[in-house]
Amino acid sequence: MIPHLSVFGAGVLFALGLGVSGMTDANKVIAFLNPFGQWDPSLAFVMVGAIGAHMATRRSILRRSAPLYGSAFSAVPQRAVDARLIAGAGLFGVGWGLGGFCPGPGIVSAPSLGPSAAAFVGCMVVGMAITRKLEARLSTNSPPQ
Amino acid sequence: MERDPRQRGEGVVIPSIAMATVGGAMIGLAASALLLTHGRIAGVSGIVGGLIRPRDAATSWRVVFVLGLLFGGGLLVGFAPETIAEPSSRSMAAVAVAGLFVGVGTRLGNGCTSGHGVCGLSRLSGRSMAATLSFIATGFLTATAIQLLFGGSL
Numbered sequence: 001m002i003p004h005l006s007v008f009g010a011g012v013l014f015a016l017g018l019g020v021s022g023m024t025d026a027n028k029v030i031a032f033l034n035p036f037g038q039w040d041p042s043l044a045f046v047m048v049g050a051i052g053a054h055m056a057t058r059r060s061i062l063r064r065s066a067p068l069y070g071s072a073f074s075a076v077p078q079r080a081v082d083a084r085l086i087a088g089a090g091l092f093g094v095g096w097g098l099g100g101f102c103p104g105p106g107i108v109s110a111p112s113l114g115p116s117a118a119a120f121v122g123c124m125v126v127g128m129a130i131t132r133k134l135e136a137r138l139s140t141n142s143p144p145q
Numbered sequence: 146m147e148r149d150p151r152q153r154g155e156g157v158v159i160p161s162i163a164m165a166t167v168g169g170a171m172i173g174l175a176a177s178a179l180l181l182t183h184g185r186i187a188g189v190s191g192i193v194g195g196l197i198r199p200r201d202a203a204t205s206w207r208v209v210f211v212l213g214l215l216f217g218g219g220l221l222v223g224f225a226p227e228t229i230a231e232p233s234s235r236s237m238a239a240v241a242v243a244g245l246f247v248g249v250g251t252r253l254g255n256g257c258t259s260g261h262g263v264c265g266l267s268r269l270s271g272r273s274m275a276a277t278l279s280f281i282a283t284g285f286l287t288a289t290a291i292q293l294l295f296g297g298s299l
Contacts, residue, residue, distance in 0.1 A: 006182040007206050011213015012220070014175035014187065014259075019221040019228040021168025022161065026232035033288035037297055042161035047262060049169025050176070054267040057177040067184035074184050076268070081275045088254025089261065091246050092190075093280030097287025098299070099243025100232040102258040103251060104189040106244070107211065108218035109229050116231040120244040127248020128194045135252075 003069035015108040021046040024109050026100030026116065033097045176264055179210070188260020189214070190251035234291075234298040254280070 022028045022043055031040040066072055096102050101109070101120045109117035176187035183206055192207045221228050232240065251257045254276050256265065261280075265273020291299045 003182060004205070004209050006178065007209045008213040008216070010175045010178040010182070010187070011210040012217040013171055013178065014210075015214045015217020016220065017168045017171025017173075017175060019168070019217070019225060020171060021165045022228075023168070024218075024221065024228055025230040027230050027234070030232060030234060030288055033284045034292045034297070035285070036289055036292045040161070042165045045162050045165035046169035046172070047266070049166040049171075050173035050263040051169075051267050053170040053173030054176050054263055055173075057174065058180060058267060061177060061181045064181075067180065068182045070182075070184045072184060073180070074186060076186065076270070079272065081272055085254050085272060085276055086279045088250045088252070089256075089276035089279035090250070090254075090283045092250030092254055092257060093283030094287045095243040095246030095250060096258075096280060097284040097289075097291070098246065099235060099240045101240075101243065101247070102189075103193060103247060104214070104257070104259050106247075107189065107193070107214050108221065109231075111215055111218040112222050112226070112229045112231075114229070114231040115237060116235065116240045117229075119237055119241050120247075123241045123244025124248040124251075125193070125197065127245040127250075128190075128252050129197050129248075131249050131252035132194070132197055 006069070014104065017050075018105050018108050021049070023102075024105045026105070026109075029102075029105070030097070030100040172259070173263060173267070176259070176267075186260060186264045188256050188264060190247075190257040191255070191260050194252050236299065239299045250280075 018024050023046060028040055028043065031038055032043040062073065092102075099116070099120055101117070103124060106117060106120045106124060110121050179185050179187045185206065187210075192210055195207050196204060196211070218229070235243075247257070254261075256273065256276060258280070261273040261276040266277060291297060
């Protein structure tokens with residue numbers, strides 16, 4: 001129960017942080033990404049605050065032998081930068097500038113029942129499912145290495 | 146909601162920067178809480194993607210985290226509705242295509258603003274640095290192209 005409550009609390013804090021920071025205002029996001037309109041550079045400071053707070057605390061967390069409610073800290077895959085990473089992130093950025101939502105703010109905005117937020121989240125989930133399906137098909141079709 | 150450009154002067158930008166920094170710190174601390182309690186990376190696209198045909202059995206924490214996001218969104222709707230705004234310069238068709246691109250792109254690129262931009266950059270990951278540069282560049286290019294080619298609305 002307490003492990004679940006802690007994740008739930010982390011999700012709530014994450015959502016409130018997105019709201020306080022301005023990231024759930026899609027017009028503000030679009031204004032941030034467009035220096036040729038009414039440019040609003042303030043959202044750059046979301047990264048400053050987030051990286052500052054996370055960097056300042058993660059070291060002491062990782063000094064523990066294990067997380068509070070788990071057996072180990074999840075290993076981050078150590079792979080090289082490849083075309084798939086750059087192209088995927090690039091496609092994500094096109095969607096971000098096109099709609100004004102990235103995944104977190106999309107989900108946090110969904111309870112507003114705004115049609116754009118709902119359409120964004122629905123299509124995002126479809127996009128994720130399509131990708132997963134294609135990946136599964138490609139990996140079963142390719143000969144064993 | 147349309148904003149009067151004249152209201153967006155210095156007096157709006159400074160508090161806006163303070164709110165962005167404080168909100169960002171809340172996001173960073175939430176990511177630290179997930180790391181401390183479950184040893185997991187707070188990447189929203191990875192957490193949501195992991196709910197679709199999950200690869201491993203450990204999905205319950207993902208469900209609970211997304212429920213927390215939705216509950217937090219509900220609190221914003223109830224107590225600070227002005228923090229959530231629909232994109233007034235984008236059609237539903239544009240937003241739908243944007244959702245597809247974000248869904249496919251974040252799965253191919255293994256992360257989004259939170260996973261690469263916050264968690265990845267915090268541990269100085271080269272991959273996350275490259276991914277963040279890529280999505281920031283194409284995000285700016287896309288919104289700027291819509292401004293210059295279509296007058297800011299699409």
